[in-house]
Amino acid sequence: xxxxxxxxxxxxxxxxxxxxxxxxxxxxxxxxxxxxxxxxxxxxxxxxxxxxxxxxxxxxxxxxxxxxxxxxxxxxxxxxxxxxxxxxxxxxxxxxxxxxxxxxxxxxxxxxxxxxxxxxxxxxxxxxxxxxxxxxxxxxxxxxxxxxxxxxxxxxxxx
Numbered sequence: 001x002x003x004x005x006x007x008x009x010x011x012x013x014x015x016x017x018x019x020x021x022x023x024x025x026x027x028x029x030x031x032x033x034x035x036x037x038x039x040x041x042x043x044x045x046x047x048x049x050x051x052x053x054x055x056x057x058x059x060x061x062x063x064x065x066x067x068x069x070x071x072x073x074x075x076x077x078x079x080x081x082x083x084x085x086x087x088x089x090x091x092x093x094x095x096x097x098x099x100x101x102x103x104x105x106x107x108x109x110x111x112x113x114x115x116x117x118x119x120x121x122x123x124x125x126x127x128x129x130x131x132x133x134x135x136x137x138x139x140x141x142x143x144x145x146x147x148x149x150x151x152x153x154x155x156x157x158x159x
Contacts, residue, residue, distance in 0.1 A: 001068040003143065008063045009050070016059055016142075017052045018067065055142050064146040073137035080129055085122035092118020 006020035059065070095118075096111030105111065 001143070002071055002074065004067050004140075005146070006051075006065055006067050008059050008061055008065065011059055011061060014054055014056070015052055016055050016057075017050060018065065019048050019050050020067070021048055051140060053140060053142060057142060057145065059145065063148070066143045066146065067140040068143040069138060069140050077130060077133075077138065080126045084126040084129075085119045088122025088125070089115055089119035092121070 004020050006018035008016055009019045010017035053067075057065075093111065093115030096105070096114035099105045099114070100108060100111050105114075
């Protein structure tokens with residue numbers, strides 16, 4: 001489970017709006033001062049991600065929660081988005097090459113167009129599957145509510 005800390009910024013009838021800071025991995029490296037990527041990460045301000053979740057938890061503005069998304073679903077989504085267009089491109093390109101050898105189509109540009117069409121078909125298939133499943137799969141869930149910090153303003157010692 002991939003986890004991220006978020007802060008509640010609004011609550012409205014079971015709908016909770018959360019804000020989390022998108023962090024760059026470059027800020028934690030020891031070479032951050034000498035690396036070009038680290039310099040760019042330091043120069044670009046951290047962006048905030050705002051999302052709304054339906055929950056049964058009783059939360060108040062300012063509460064901090066831990067959100068989670070299943071790694072399995074993220075990997076399945078990435079696999080579909082990258083592999084389906086690639087498979088479509090390769091399969092339709094091979095089909096186009098075979099049609100050229102069989103002299104069904106007369107010019108190589110038609111085989112190239114067929115390959116690009118296959119990549120597009122793979123992209124549309126992945127897009128369709130993502131629209132159907134990603135709303136459930138990739139929706140973050142509140143795993144736990146973090147305890148509130150206690151602020152001590154005055155400390156007295158009695159003797």
